[in-house]
Amino acid sequence: MNTAILCEGLGKTYRRRKRKEGFWAGLRAYFSFETEELAAVSELTFRVERGESVGLIGENGAGKSTTVKMLTGILVPTAGRVETLGLVPHGDRRRLSQSIGVVFGQKPQLLWDIPARDSFELLKAMYRVPDDVYRFTYTEAVERLELGEFLDTPVRLLSLGQRMRCDLAASLLHAPAIAFLDEPTIGLDVLVKERVREHLVEMRRRFGTTIVLTTHDLKDISATCERLLVLDRGRLLYDGSRTGFEERYAEGRTLLVTLEGPLEGGARERLEQELAGEELALDFSVPRRLRIECTHATSAPRVTASVLRHLAVADLTVHGAELDAIVTRLYRNAKPPA
Amino acid sequence: MRFYFLFYRTAVKAIAEYRVDFAVGVVTAVAMQLAALGFYWVVFSRAPGLGGWKASEVLLLFGLTALVLGLSELLSNGIWWLPYYVQDGQLDRLLIYPVDSLTFVLMSRPELHALGNLATGAVTLGIAWSTLGVPTWMLLLVPLWVLCGSVVYTGALVVTGSLMLRVVGPWASHLFTMHQLLNTSRYPLSMYPGWLRALVMYVVPFGAAIFVPADFLRGHGSLLGAVLWPIAGALASGVVAKLTWNAALRGYQSTGS
Amino acid sequence: MSALPRPSALQMLHGFVVLAQKTAQTKLTYRLATLVSLLASVTSYGVYLLVWLAIYRENPRPGPLSRDEMLAYLIVAFLVNSLLVMSVELRFGQRIRSGLVASDLLRPIGFLALQMGQAAGDVLVNLVYALPLFGVGYWFFGSALLPHDGVALALAVVSIGLGFLIAFGLSYLIVQASFVLQSGYGVFFLRASLHQVFSGLSAPLVMFPRQLRAVAEALPFHHEIETPARIWLGLVAWPEALRLMAWQAAWGVGLLAAGELILSAVMRRHQVQGG
Numbered sequence: 112m113n114t115a116i117l118c119e120g121l122g123k124t125y126r127r128r129k130r131k132e133g134f135w136a137g138l139r140a141y142f143s144f145e146t147e148e149l150a151a152v153s154e155l156t157f158r159v160e161r162g163e164s165v166g167l168i169g170e171n172g173a174g175k176s177t178t179v180k181m182l183t184g185i186l187v188p189t190a191g192r193v194e195t196l197g198l199v200p201h202g203d204r205r206r207l208s209q210s211i212g213v214v215f216g217q218k219p220q221l222l223w224d225i226p227a228r229d230s231f232e233l234l235k236a237m238y239r240v241p242d243d244v245y246r247f248t249y250t251e252a253v254e255r256l257e258l259g260e261f262l263d264t265p266v267r268l269l270s271l272g273q274r275m276r277c278d279l280a281a282s283l284l285h286a287p288a289i290a291f292l293d294e295p296t297i298g299l300d301v302l303v304k305e306r307v308r309e310h311l312v313e314m315r316r317r318f319g320t321t322i323v324l325t326t327h328d329l330k331d332i333s334a335t336c337e338r339l340l341v342l343d344r345g346r347l348l349y350d351g352s353r354t355g356f357e358e359r360y361a362e363g364r365t366l367l368v369t370l371e372g373p374l375e376g377g378a379r380e381r382l383e384q385e386l387a388g389e390e391l392a393l394d395f396s397v398p399r400r401l402r403i404e405c406t407h408a409t410s411a412p413r414v415t416a417s418v419l420r421h422l423a424v425a426d427l428t429v430h431g432a433e434l435d436a437i438v439t440r441l442y443r444n445a446k447p448p449a
Numbered sequence: 450m451r452f453y454f455l456f457y458r459t460a461v462k463a464i465a466e467y468r469v470d471f472a473v474g475v476v477t478a479v480a481m482q483l484a485a486l487g488f489y490w491v492v493f494s495r496a497p498g499l500g501g502w503k504a505s506e507v508l509l510l511f512g513l514t515a516l517v518l519g520l521s522e523l524l525s526n527g528i529w530w531l532p533y534y535v536q537d538g539q540l541d542r543l544l545i546y547p548v549d550s551l552t553f554v555l556m557s558r559p560e561l562h563a564l565g566n567l568a569t570g571a572v573t574l575g576i577a578w579s580t581l582g583v584p585t586w587m588l589l590l591v592p593l594w595v596l597c598g599s600v601v602y603t604g605a606l607v608v609t610g611s612l613m614l615r616v617v618g619p620w621a622s623h624l625f626t627m628h629q630l631l632n633t634s635r636y637p638l639s640m641y642p643g644w645l646r647a648l649v650m651y652v653v654p655f656g657a658a659i660f661v662p663a664d665f666l667r668g669h670g671s672l673l674g675a676v677l678w679p680i681a682g683a684l685a686s687g688v689v690a691k692l693t694w695n696a697a698l699r700g701y702q703s704t705g706s
Numbered sequence: 707m708s709a710l711p712r713p714s715a716l717q718m719l720h721g722f723v724v725l726a727q728k729t730a731q732t733k734l735t736y737r738l739a740t741l742v743s744l745l746a747s748v749t750s751y752g753v754y755l756l757v758w759l760a761i762y763r764e765n766p767r768p769g770p771l772s773r774d775e776m777l778a779y780l781i782v783a784f785l786v787n788s789l790l791v792m793s794v795e796l797r798f799g800q801r802i803r804s805g806l807v808a809s810d811l812l813r814p815i816g817f818l819a820l821q822m823g824q825a826a827g828d829v830l831v832n833l834v835y836a837l838p839l840f841g842v843g844y845w846f847f848g849s850a851l852l853p854h855d856g857v858a859l860a861l862a863v864v865s866i867g868l869g870f871l872i873a874f875g876l877s878y879l880i881v882q883a884s885f886v887l888q889s890g891y892g893v894f895f896l897r898a899s900l901h902q903v904f905s906g907l908s909a910p911l912v913m914f915p916r917q918l919r920a921v922a923e924a925l926p927f928h929h930e931i932e933t934p935a936r937i938w939l940g941l942v943a944w945p946e947a948l949r950l951m952a953w954q955a956a957w958g959v960g961l962l963a964a965g966e967l968i969l970s971a972v973m974r975r976h977q978v979q980g981g
Contacts, residue, residue, distance in 0.1 A: 185544045187703040201702055209547040218538045224463035233459055236452040237548055265466065473892035481899035487918060488754075488908050494915040495768035496761040562892065613738060622743030629749040636753070640760035645752075 113161050115196060115289055115321040116182060121155040122190030122345075123177050124148050151177040152345045155191070159338075161288070164315060164322035166332035166353070169342030170442050175325040178342070179291050182323070183213055196288060209238065212287035216294030219278050221266045227277040228262040231284060238285035245284065247317065252280030255310045272303045279307055283314050289321040290314070296331055308334040329434045341441070348441070353434070360437045364411065365430045368401040371423040382421045389414060452548060457524075457556045464561055471561050478565025482515055485635065486573070500640030502667070505580040507637060509663040512574025514634050516591075517598030517659060519566030525555035525603040526563070531610045532621050540701065551694045555603065583666050590662065590675065597679035598658035602631055604686030605653050611690075611697035627653070634659040657682030721815045722823045729827025733793075744835055747791065751784045754908045769913045775939075778850040779910055781843050783935040787907055789836050790870055790930060792828040794821060794877035795884065795894040802884055811973070818966060821881065825874045854940020861947050862938035868954035869930045875961025876901075876926065882968040900925070906932025910941075926957040 126146050152174040159165055169175050180186040181193055184200030184207055193200060198207045214220075221230045235245050253259055256276040261269055266277065279295055290311070296304045312335060314320050324336060332339065332353065339356045341349040349356055379395060386393070391409050394402040401422070405411060411429060418424060465471060489511070493504045502510075531554060534540045543550050574591070605627045613623050634655040638646050650656040658679040665675035733740060758780065762773045771779065798821070801807040813820050843851050853859035876897055883893045902908065904927035911919050911928055922928055933954060937947045 180541070183545055185541050185702065187699070189703075204544060205547055208545050211545065213542075213545045215538070215541070218542060220542050224466045225459055229459055229462070233452075233455055236455050237546060239452075469886075470892055473896075477892045477896040477899070480896055484899035484903040487903040488757075490918060491909050491914055492757060492761060495913060496764040498764060499757065499760045613742070622739055622746060626742055626746040626749055629746050629753070632750065633753055636757060636760075640763075641756055645756075 114158055114194070115161045115163065116157075116159040116323070117194040118155050118157055118182075118191065119193075120191035121178075121181060121188050121193050122153040123151045123174075123181060123186060124153075124189045125151055150345055152181070152342075153190070155347055157340060157347065157350050159321065159323070161321050162315075162319045163338055164311075164336045165324070165338045165340055166336035167323060167325040167340045167342065168327075168329070168332065168438065169325075169348075172344075173342040174345040175342055176293055177345075179213075179293050179323065179325060183211060183291055184208070209285075210288045211291060212282040212285065212289070213291045214279055214282045214293060214295045216275065216292075216297040219266070219274050221274070221277055221281060224265055224267060226263045226265055227258065227269075227281070230266070230277075230281060234281055234284050240285045244286050248284045248286055248314075249280075251313060251317075252283065252310065255313060256280055256306050272299050275299055276303065276307065279310065283310075283320075286314070286318045287320065289323065292322065292324045292326075294326055295324070296326060296328055304328065304331070307331075311335050329438060333434055341438075343442075357431055357434060357437060360441055363404060363406045363409070366401075366403040366405065366411070366414065366418070367426075367428045367430065368403070368418055368422070368424055369426040370399045370401065371425045373399065374422075378421050382417060385417045385421070386414060453552060453556065456553070457559070460557055461559050461561070464559055474560070474562030475565040478519075478562040479569055482566060482569035482573075485511070485632075500637040502637040502639070505577050506663070506667045507635075508573055508577035509581070509666055510637065510659060511635050512570045512572075512577055513591075513594060513598065513659045513663055514631065515566050515570030515573065516595045517570075517602055517634075518631065519563045519570055520595050520599040521602045521606075522560040522563035522566060524559070524599070526560040527553075527555045527557035528603065528606045528610050529560075529621050529624060530554075530558045531614070535614060535701075544698070544702070550698065551607065551691060555607075578666075581667060587666060593676070594658060594662045594679050597683035598655070600683035601654055601658045601686045602627075604683075604690035605630070605655075607690035608686075608693045611693040614697045614701055631655055654678075654682035654686065718815060718819065722819055722826070725815070725820065725823030726826040726830055729824040730830040731827075733828065733831045740831060740835065743791075744788065744839075747784075747788055751780075755780055758909070771910065771913065774850060776913075778847060778939060779935060779941075781847065781851060782938050783907055783910075783931050785836055785840055785843070786866060786869065786931050786934050786938075787905070788839065789829060789832045789866065790873045791832060792825045792873065792877060794825050794828075794874065795880050795897075797824060798881045798884060799894075817969065818878070818962070821878060822874055825870075825877070829870060853938050857944055858937060858940045858947075861944060861951070862934055865934040865937050865947070865951050865954060868951060868958055869934050871958030872926050872954060872961060873930045875958055875965060876930075878965040879961060879968070882965055882972060885969075885972045901927050901930070904928060905930050906935070910936065926961065929954045929957055 126148055155178065167175050167178065177186065181188050182195050182200060184195070184202075184204035187201040195207055196210055200207055221227055231249065234240075240248070253262070256279065258273075258277060258280060261273050261277075266274060269277070275295070275298070279292075282292075283290060292311070295311075296307050299307065308331060311322060311324075315322060315335075322335060324331060326332060337353055339349060339351065339353045340347060341356070349360075351359075374395070383393065389409050390406045391414065392404045394404070401418070403414060403418075405414065415427065415429075418427065489504070489507070492499065498504065499507055531540075534543070534554065543553060546553065578588075606624050609623050609627050630649065630653060633641070633645070633649055638649065638656050638660045641649075646656070650660075661670065661678040662675045664670050665672065755777070758776055759773075761768055762776070766773070798807070801810055810820060811817055815823070840851070853862055880893050880897055904922045904925050906922070906928045910932055911922050914922060929950070933950045936942050937950070942950065
């Protein structure tokens, strides 16, 4: 049984009472029972094997949290089938909960009025974590996430970053088979984010933890995930490797050339002439630098050869588009389903 | 089991962090009980008794009710926080823990001002006890009655809280209805109209756990009845509460966040 | 000195009205909650009513009021009380827990007006419920519940308004306490229990034992409920009514001033939780 998560045609439709604006309309709505339906997620089909690490991305309201909640058994789907670790999450919730860890970046789980250390001990008892596992997870968390200084401070007195780190540690103390991380780095500074990512990678290395990560920070994904699920308005837009995603949606590459000295007279014109047939844009605006924006159709080898032939090159690098840029463009272009 | 013990201890520790609040809470609890006794003062300055009960006999009811309230607040007060848990999404969190969710919620927020209620209850019960000359050995039954009464009361709160899990908004006002209903057991059932008597005997059986024992203490009814009625009431309330809670969670899971 | 324009009195008033409206609207969306809290107060009230009926069965002449006068009083007192039930402390407790209170303190309308505007919204909602309740009461008890005459009605309306000031003023004091305590619930219940005995909600002060009555008269609580209810029922002549209303006004202003004083002291000590 190597499947961690299995979804087939998974969907969730909310039913909401209609709300009206204004005092009198509100008073009228008071006596009405009108409701409206909202499809948060529909026809989600995918499978995650054990040990995979999957990034779940999408705009606000794309259905990421709803999906995670269905996978963890917090919500009951209105359509389709879902299995997590071979269990129906909402049916076998308590049994499943023993083997999963969940971080809701927006809703810390530690008891507000007691120090994190006490919460950790409580969780150890709750999940009946074996001593040897606990010794590793606890030590790893304390060291990697640098919790030592504030373990004995009541949680309410911690900063957001400190609280978040404790929360992440708490969710992974029992070395869950799957870790669901819903925006675990929200509101953290760059250094702390780095620590969080390292901790995830280490837990994965040690326990083969399957990771499902939703985030708005794509650097989280680049650092920890090989696979990407992209949601758009509740539907699956992309499912595949992260690099495949970059190749498929990246519309071009950029060649950055550093020259040995100032441009020789006529070199620029000769290059432009030779590359006239290619789809590209040459940018000489920075002295001793050349930036070439290529499209999908451009032949990179030909362009590189021409550059080397006509210019004295000190360095040449080729860059694919950053994940960030690709996703931004994707969101902007995605059309609402007809 | 070890977990629940540890959890309760931690929860108490968390509350005890706030010493001023704790002190204010105890003082308040005593003040509230005194306020209720103030109304007794008004009542018995105008009438010799109520529904066939003498003042000191009514005091038995008062003492038992205060003890029941106190024990419930001490052990299972978390139900009052349910509306907040729903509102800020903490209930989601509960669903991913491998523990019994109802026990967890109930134990999550002990109310230490319960000590004030327990103290007032014990004192008034003691005064009534000695005034009436009730045999001392019957004190052995008091823990049973208080425990059963607390289960009935907590059960009633759980049922109310579960039925209105999603519809009430952030206020626990619906639970206050039950709290007020508990206050009916501060007075003899015999002064109530039939429907109300039936309600608090059979539907929300405060009467079974408080009125029946008090009636026994003043020399009416049998020992067997004074033991069996409270137990039956507690069992019924506990089972109904658990079932309603489970149903409510299923409903919660399907309505979404 | 300041170049920033100050809001005019009219703008302030408009802000106040909008605030009250919005609060009422928010509350109306929780229809079941409000209905149920009404049920809670009907239940607690029912107990008082039943106790008094039992007293009159044991002793047909327990005091200066006849059984029917007593019933009418209890029902009118209940209605006044349900008009003045506000969520000042509860709402505030929530703001503290969520840390939003810091932004409340920065509103240009001022903290007092902000709280009072919301409280007025509560009363607006209470009206929606109190009017039908009054209808039900009238159905059962008839003209015994109506104001004694036009003067009594006019005075009673003003007196209820002054009662609002006192009720709000007391809650406002509790709110100040919540700034310092973890949760204001402790003191909130303290106020609620004092209110139960001393507001005249469970009995008019004339039915109290002498010592208890002396305490009650020294406290502000009876001016919330008992005073408006007695004026409404014509149990006091109008010169006496005016004297009582002067007391109400004094208490109301005094409580609000005390609240403002404590607030500024608390702010100076920077002990605002969640701020």
